[in-house]
């Protein structure tokens with residue numbers, strides 16, 4: 001796939017955690033620990049057992065929450081509020097990110113398995129909240145998490161957005177597979193050394209800024 005395709009795009013979809021900000025901030029590690037704490041407290045089990053359940057559900061259902069809702073009578077609101085109650089002081093405003101986001105022509109949407117309030121807090125901390133048209137969170141997704149894309153696809157259809165006009169940035173490979181299947185251009189944000197690029201990944205960049213820099217340059221030069 002060549003960079004030329006970007007001039008035809010006008011909808012930009014961004015995952016939140018570890019995509020819009022770097023995993024080096026360790027924000028998501030805090031969420032991960034709080035999930036374990038929540039499960040061990042609610043189910044009255046050890047933290048090791050809670051961790052096993054957390055990871056089992058995550059791999060089986062896409063999010064730990066969805067597994068908890070399937071297997072126990074869990075109140076999703078309480079869970080979401082608890083796990084997202086994290087310290088965001090490692091998130092810093094980045095003028096390059098702001099500049100590159102502003103240059104992108106068209107709609108910008110956050111597509112996250114987290115909840116709206118948390119996403120909003122992250123965006124505010126980075127001072128980019130006004131640059132986004134929409135936050136599609138786990139509640140809007142009716143708690144059906146990525147990689148399942150149907151709720152989001154319905155939302156796009158509702159807004160009369162053609163998936164072929166969409167570019168999707170995401171750090172988790174599995175979430176890009178269904179997106180590619182429905183016609184989106186997929187961009188994997190990954191700072192690890194990986195040799196192989198899977199067929200459903202169109203581009204890979206180390207950071208969101210690298211990706212946006214390339215895209216904005218190729219739009220400018222075409």
Ligand SMILES: [Mg+2]
Nearest residue numbers: 015017018171
């Ligand atoms: Mg992510």
